[in-house]
Amino acid sequence: MRGVSRGLRPPARRGLGNVSGVQNTPAAQRVVGLGLGAVVLGLLIVLAVALPKAQGDAGTTPAELPATLPGGWTATDELDVADLPAEAGIDEEAIQRQADLRDYAEEVYAGVYDDAPSFRSYTDKTLQKYALVTVFAGESHAFLPDAPPIDAEVAGAERSGTDLVREGDALCSASYQLVQAGQDAGEPTSVTCQLPTAGRTIQLEAQGVSVDDSFTLLDEIAAAIA
16 A cells, blocks of 8 residues: 655646746666766765665675666666667776776775665666665665655645655655646656665665656565565
């Protein structure tokens, strides 16, 4: 049973004076245009700030995240250039850079946390989906969205820019483009989730992925590291 925090959607609303919505940039542009390395680095900075101190017993074996996940997901450091769209402009050097970024972050984590978290970034063969998966020891701490949900009726918006959705022990925060009432907010621009499982916590940052697919991905990750 999912609990959802959504803005009201009445038949008639006042106009929204000055909503500056984030443009819904295609996922392929987000990942390929910025470069995989830049996206990974940016999300690592977010995690470095938000990731709580591990609460498990020191010496807990880190989770081993696989090179592939069900649903067509492949780790960005295991991509095969031959399988990627030519227009992506990604070569072997870019893929090696992913491995180097991962190695460096793992070294930093090992020096900061009693139990270093495991992480890996994934994409699909079209590069239109992206997921950064982090697994750390211990139960999850407070999980808050980047911005609180808003009352869409009061704001004159089509929907809240933030949705909080719970499914069992998993909780996801979906961010949407904030648009005026009557306009299409589209799919989530990003989804952030947490799932405590078997003494660990899975943290997911995804782009180009629906909320339902994010819950499915969490379950697949949990099964992969069990």
